[in-house]
Every structure is written in C-alpha cells, then in structure tokens.
Amino acid sequence: MKKFKFAPYLLNLPLALLSLIFIVGIVNGLLQSFGLIPALGLYEFTFKYYYEVFSRSDLLASFGLSLYISLASSLLAAIFGVLLSLLLVMTGKAKGKTLNLVKIPIIIPHIVVAFFVITIFSQNGLLARIMYSLGLISAQADFPALLYTDNAFGIILAYLWKEIPFVAFFVITIMANISSTLGEAAKNLGASQWQTFWHVTLPLCMPSIKNAFLIIFAFSLGAYELPYLLGATMPKALPVQAFIEYTHPDLLHRPYAMALNGIMFFISLIIVVLYYRLLQQNTRKVNGGE
Amino acid sequence: MTIKEKIVGRLLLTVFALTVLVPIIVILVWSFAARWPWPNLWPQSFSLRGIQEIFGGYSGALQVLGSSIVLSLIVALLAVLIGTMTARSLVFYNFYGKRLIELGTILPIIIPSTVFAMGVHVLFIRFGLADNIGGVIIVHLICALPYTIKIMTDVTAAFGCKLEEQASVLGASPLQIFKEITLPCLLPGIISSACMAYILSFSQYFLTLIIGGGNVKTFAIMMVPYLQSGDRTIASAYSLVFICSTLLVFVIFEKTAKRFNKNGSNYFFV
Numbered sequence: 001m002k003k004f005k006f007a008p009y010l011l012n013l014p015l016a017l018l019s020l021i022f023i024v025g026i027v028n029g030l031l032q033s034f035g036l037i038p039a040l041g042l043y044e045f046t047f048k049y050y051y052e053v054f055s056r057s058d059l060l061a062s063f064g065l066s067l068y069i070s071l072a073s074s075l076l077a078a079i080f081g082v083l084l085s086l087l088l089v090m091t092g093k094a095k096g097k098t099l100n101l102v103k104i105p106i107i108i109p110h111i112v113v114a115f116f117v118i119t120i121f122s123q124n125g126l127l128a129r130i131m132y133s134l135g136l137i138s139a140q141a142d143f144p145a146l147l148y149t150d151n152a153f154g155i156i157l158a159y160l161w162k163e164i165p166f167v168a169f170f171v172i173t174i175m176a177n178i179s180s181t182l183g184e185a186a187k188n189l190g191a192s193q194w195q196t197f198w199h200v201t202l203p204l205c206m207p208s209i210k211n212a213f214l215i216i217f218a219f220s221l222g223a224y225e226l227p228y229l230l231g232a233t234m235p236k237a238l239p240v241q242a243f244i245e246y247t248h249p250d251l252l253h254r255p256y257a258m259a260l261n262g263i264m265f266f267i268s269l270i271i272v273v274l275y276y277r278l279l280q281q282n283t284r285k286v287n288g289g290e
Numbered sequence: 291m292t293i294k295e296k297i298v299g300r301l302l303l304t305v306f307a308l309t310v311l312v313p314i315i316v317i318l319v320w321s322f323a324a325r326w327p328w329p330n331l332w333p334q335s336f337s338l339r340g341i342q343e344i345f346g347g348y349s350g351a352l353q354v355l356g357s358s359i360v361l362s363l364i365v366a367l368l369a370v371l372i373g374t375m376t377a378r379s380l381v382f383y384n385f386y387g388k389r390l391i392e393l394g395t396i397l398p399i400i401i402p403s404t405v406f407a408m409g410v411h412v413l414f415i416r417f418g419l420a421d422n423i424g425g426v427i428i429v430h431l432i433c434a435l436p437y438t439i440k441i442m443t444d445v446t447a448a449f450g451c452k453l454e455e456q457a458s459v460l461g462a463s464p465l466q467i468f469k470e471i472t473l474p475c476l477l478p479g480i481i482s483s484a485c486m487a488y489i490l491s492f493s494q495y496f497l498t499l500i501i502g503g504g505n506v507k508t509f510a511i512m513m514v515p516y517l518q519s520g521d522r523t524i525a526s527a528y529s530l531v532f533i534c535s536t537l538l539v540f541v542i543f544e545k546t547a548k549r550f551n552k553n554g555s556n557y558f559f560v
Contacts, residue, residue, distance in 0.1 A: 008383035011375040012391055015439075018372075018432050019394035022406060029409025039412075084306060091299040098303070101310050107485075107536055109493025111510060112529045115517045116313035119320060119526070124328045126316055132329040140328060161309070215399055222402015224496040229517065239404040239496075246408050261405040268401045275400065276393075 026265065033258035040251055049259035059256070061235035063263060066221055069152050069237060073159035074217040080160070081167020082209055085175050086197065088168065094176035102172070105165040110158065114229035117158045121146045147230055154230040155237075163216045170212040171205050178204050210278055218271045222264050238264055314533070320526035340527030351512065351528075355535060358509040361423065362491040363539075365430045369487035370480055372431070373438030377446040380439075399436045406432070407500045414501060421503035429501050430491040437490065438483035445479025474550060481547045485540050492536060509535075 031037075035046040053059045088094050088102070105113075120126045128143035137143055147154035178201050186196045220226075227237030236244070238260050245257035320326070324337035344351040379385065380392065398406070407429065411420060419425030453475065457467045473480075495510045502511070513528045 008379040008385035008388075011379035011383075012385075012387075014372045015376045015391065015394065015435065018428065018435065019391075019397070021410065021428065022394075022398060022432050024413060025406045025410025026401060027409070028413055029405060032409070087299065087302050087306070091296075091303060093303065101307055104310050104314075107489050107540075108533060109489075109495075109510065111493070111495055111514055111517060112532060113313075115525055115529055116317065118517075119316050119522060120313060126331075129329045129331055133331055161313075165310070218400045218402065222404050224404050229514075239402065242404060242408065243496075243500075257408060261402075261408055264402050265405050268405075272393075272397070272400050275396065 029258050029261050030265065032255055033262035035255055037255065040254070042255070049255045050262065053256065053259045053263065058235060059241065059260065062238050062241040062260070065150070065152065065235050066227075066238040066264075067267075069155055069159070069227070070217050070221040072152075073156045073163065073220050074213055076156070077160055077163035077167055077216055078209060078213045080164045081212065082171060082202075082205070084164055084168040085172045086201075088172060089176050089179050090193075094172055099169075099172075102165045102169050105162050106169065108162070110162065110223065110225040111229065113158045113161055114154075114226055116161065117154050117230060118147065121154060121157060148232050150232045150235065152227075152231065155226045158226050158230060159216075159220055163220075166216060167209070167212045171208045174208050175201060175205050207278060207281065211275070214271050214275050214278070218268050221267060317526040317529050320522050321530045323523055323526075326522075337523075340523040343524050344527055344531055351509075351531075354507050354512050355509050355531065357507075358492065359535065359539065361427065361506075361508060362430075362488050365427055365434060365491035366484045366488040368427070368431055369434040369438045370442075370484050372435060373442040373483055373487075374446075374476065374480070376435075376439050377442035380443055381446045382451055395436050395439045397436075398432050403429075403433055403497055407497050411500055420501060421505040423502075423506050426498055426502045426506045426508075429497045430494055433494065433497065434487035434490040437486045441483040441486065442476070442479050445476055449475045477547050477550060481543050484543055488539060488543075489536060492532075 033049060035042050035044055035048060053063070084102075088098065093099070118125065122128070123140045123143045123145060128137065128140060131137045131143065132139075146157070179196075182200050182204070183196050186200045187193075191199070222239055224239040224243065227240050231237055231240060235241075242257045242260035242264075245253045245260065248254075248257075319333065321340045322336045322338070323333035324335040324339065326333035343349055344355075376391070376395070380388065410429070414420040414425050419428065453471050454467050457471055462470070492508075493510055494508070495514060498506060498508050498511055502508070509528075509532060513525075513532065516525045516528050519525065
C-alpha cells in the first residue's frame with residue numbers, strides 16, 4: 001500500500017486536539033491548586049492549600065474515606081472477579097449466552113446501581129423485608145444501617161456489583177486461552193486442578209488482573225456519582241467534597257477544590273507510572289526475555 | 291470434573307445470575323407498584339403511575355430521552371470515527387510522537403474525570419463551550435475515546451492490511467477498498483466500540499452536570515433527583531426506561547450492522 005508520509009499525523013489530529021484540551025484542563029486545575037488564579041487576583045505560587053487540606057480534619061477525613069472506598073472495593077472486586085472468571089472457565093461458560101450476564105452490569109450506569117442498592121439494602125429494602133418475614137428481625141430499625149454510613153458499605157456494594165463482572169470480563173479471554181492450552185498440559189503432567197490454577201493460570205493472568213485493578217482503583221477514587229448518592233453527610237468522599245468547595249459562593253474556596261483534585265491527580269499519576277511499568281513488562285515477556 | 295464439583299459450579303453460577311438479575315427484577319416490580327408498604331414482600335396494588343409519568347407528556351421526559359439518545363449517538367459516531375483513525379495510525383505506521391499518543395489514549399481512564407472537569411470548566415466558559423451541547427459532546431468524547439481506541443486497535447491489528455493491499459494491486463479504487471473490505475472487516479469492532487462510547491456518554495452524570503451547567507438536560511441528569519426523592523415507583527420507572535432504551539439502541543446497532551455484514555456475529559451481545 002502506498003504510504004503517505006503525513007498520514008499518521010493527519011489520522012491523529014482529532015485525538016491530539018482532544019488530548020490537548022484534556023491536558024490543558026488538568027494543568028489549569030493544578031495551577032489553581034498552587035494558588036495561581038489571576039481572575040481572583042491570586043498570583044503567588046504556594047503550597048498553602050495542600051498544607052491546609054492535610055491540616056483540616058474534615059478534608060483529611062475525605063482523603064482517608066476515598067482511599068478506603070477505592071482500596072476496599074477494588075481489591076474485593078479483583079479477587080471475586082478472578083474467581084467469577086475461573087468459575088465461568090471451569091464450567092465451560094467462557095463463551096456464549098452466559099457471558100451476557102457478565103455484560104449486563106457493565107452497561108448499567110452507576111446512578112441506577114445506586115438505586116438498586118437503595119431498594120435492596122436500605123432499612124425498608126427487600127433484604128430487610130425478607131429477614132422480617134423469616135423472623136430474623138422484628139422491626140426496620142433492627143436491620144443494620146448500611147447506607148449513608150461512614151463505613152461506606154452501600155458505596156462499596158454498588159462498586160462491587162459493577163466491578164466484579166468488569167474484572168471477570170477483562171481477564172476471561174486470556175484465562176480461557178491459558179486453561180485450554182497450558183492448563184491442560186499441566187494437568188497431563190499430573191498437576192491437580194488447584195495446582196494448575198495457582199502455579200500456571202493465575203501467574204499468567206496476573207498482568208491482566210493488575211491492569212483491571214489499576215483501572216477500577218483509579219475510577220473509584222475519582223468518581224462522583226456513588227459517594228454523592230450513597231455516602232454519609234460527614235465525611236464526604238474527595239470528589240464530592242471538591243465539588244462542594246468548587247461551587248461554594250465564596251470564590252476563594254476554589255483553590256481548596258483544586259487542591260483536593262490535585263491530590264486525586266497525584267495518586268492517579270502514581271497509577272499511570274505503575275500502569276506503564278506493567279505495559280513494558282508485558283512487552284518484554286512477549287518478546288521472550290525476562 | 292466430578293459430579294459434586296459440577297453441582298457446586300451450577301450452584302455458584304445460579305448465585306451469580308441471581309445477583310445480576312434480582313435488582314433488575316425488583317425495579318421492574320417497583321415500576322408498576324402503586325402501594326408496597328413495609329414489610330410486604332409483594333406490592334399490595336399495581337398502577338401505571340410511574341410509566342405515565344414518563345410517557346404522559348407533562349414531565350417532558352420523552353423529549354429529554356430523545357435528545358439524550360441523539361447526543362449519545364453523535365458521541366458514539368465521532369468516537370468510532372476518531373477511534374478508527376487513531377487505531378490505523380497506531381497499527382500501520384511508525385511516527386514521531388507515537389508513544390505520546392499511546393499515553394494520551396490511556397490518561398482519561400486513569401485521571402479522574404472530576405479533576406479534568408473542574409479544571410477545564412473555566413476554559414470552556416472563556417471559549418463559549420460551557421453550558422452548551424458542543425462542550426458536552428467534547429468532554430463525553432474524551433471519556434469514551436480510550437475505550438473505542440483500544441477496541442479498534444485490537445480489531446485493526448487482527449485484520450491487518452493484506453486484503454487492502456491485494457485489492458489495491460488488483461486495481462480497486464480507495465473508495466471501493468473502504469466499502470468492500472475495510473468497513474465489513476472492521477464492523478464487529480465498530481459496533482462494540484459504538485456501544486461502549488454510547489453507554490459511556492448516555493450514563494454520564496457529573497461531566498454533563500458541570501459542563502452542561504443545567505442547560506444541557508440529559509436523561510441521566512433528569513433522573514438523579516428522582517433517584518434521591520424516595521418515590522421508588524417513579525425512580526424505578528426511570529431506571530427501567532434507561533436500561534430498556536440502551537438495550538434498544540444496541541439492538542438497532544447490531545441489526546444495522548448485520549445488513550452490511552451477513553455472517554458477522556461477534557458483537558456486544560452474543
């Protein structure tokens with residue numbers, strides 16, 4: 001095929017433009033977090049707002065809460081997602097109609113999932129009603145409060161409902177391939193099913209699993225919808241708190257919003273670095289060397 | 291596998307299926323419930339109040355649903371177009387800045403959209419992109435592109451450019467090559483990435499809220515106050531219409547695709 005010299009640059013033009021908007025947006029937010037907002041008459045570079053975030057107990061609590069929600073939901077989702085994928089592979093359902101069940105939670109938006117959690121896990125929800133009819137509880141108030149609490153159970157449950165299938169969907173293709181080729185080989189050589197899983201399938205799937213974990217961790221750290229709909233009044237998750245500071249009538253609150261965003265940004269920057277190292281490890285493995 | 295293992299496997303699969311389906315069934319029942327007081331396990335009476343609220347006309351929900359679908363279709367179309375272009379450049383060419391472009395394709399997945407939205411908002415106001423549909427399309431696109439580019443890169447790499455080269459050698463025009471070879475071969479990827487971009491745009495709440503500034507009313511924006519209101523019948527009806535409309539759009543995508551490519555089957559839903 002005739003290769004036109006400028007073709008790749010032309011093909012990338014729209015993406016480059018949109019990436020530029022993205023990067024300018026991020027940089028602009030960061031500059032504001034360091035106190036550079038000419039429109040508000042702030043011209044001096046300062047770490048003051050970051051320093052204040054870490055010394056104000058309510059903002060520090062937001063930081064802790066967000067980290068806890070993301071870590072707990074992503075770790076659990078990764079573990080159960082791998083188990084779900086394993087279950088589907090072992091029962092021979094890695095392809096076909098059963099996989100549609102895995103795709104359903106992927107297409108249902110977080111705001112609707114939040115509502116699912118409310119209808120089922122609130123104190124007058126379906127689960128409480130079932131327990132009442134079984135005689136396990138005698139009133140609504142006996143059912144443990146799971147929503148709008150500072151242990152964030154409702155938020156984590158909602159994330160799990162969406163993310164376990166996401167992880168499973170992410171790793172199932174590679175897991176099915178490995179277990180039909182190398183897994184069979186291991187079994188022929190006398191390995192038990194669990195040995196095969198622990199020593200062959202799981203290590204080979206690990207890059208995909210880590211990849212999926214990083215994506216859902218970064219997403220849940222910065223997502224607004226679920227903590228907004230299911231979170232406690234105090235403390236609020238980072239994105240929710242940041243938006244409150246952002247829309248505060250006193251514009252001098254804006255740098256605090258940006259500092260909270262800055263914290264999320266720096267955590268995700270660490271994730272980007274991890275992600276890239278992971279990507280390079282994979283290419284090295286594919287190319288044969290360790 | 292032993293019989294015992296098979297039974298356990300079956301059981302676990304059933305648990306998984308129930309976990310996915312029960313919430314959907316519960317909101318289906320709630321959508322038609324007139325009265326469902328504590329501690330009943332089944333509604334006392336049924337009504338069409340929730341459905342009427344949406345289809346009745348006075349709430350304006352249908353117009354919002356329509357314009358919301360159009361908005362997300364535009365995002366999906368643009369995302370597929372840009373995704374296909376970027377994928378071609380990444381698979382077939384080596385060029386200056388390729389690694390930068392690769393980095394650019396994953397950043398919006400990793401860096402939270404809340405950080406991006408609040409940072410870019412002021413700039414959008416300055417350039418007249420805030421509070422209107424153009425700005426919302428741009429931010430939705432930025433969120434959707436990483437996924438469409440990933441899918442299109444995989445499909446483009448799997449398909450290669452050998453067939454196109456052969457057709458070119460045999461004297462086909464670029465337009466013919468595109469119509470007869472490139473498009474049909476990429477179609478499965480195009481459909482999956484269109485579905486992905488559509489759902490990312492259609493379910494977007496925060497970005498639309500901040501960039502649209504209340505002027506751009508999508509179905510997701512309209513729905514959230516009802517989800518918070520405590521009126522479960524109305525909230526369920528909205529959720530149900532949301533899910534059904536998404537599925538309907540996906541079915542239309544696949545039907546359209548099948549008209550172009552009769553033996554294709556590898557789409558979003560098997």
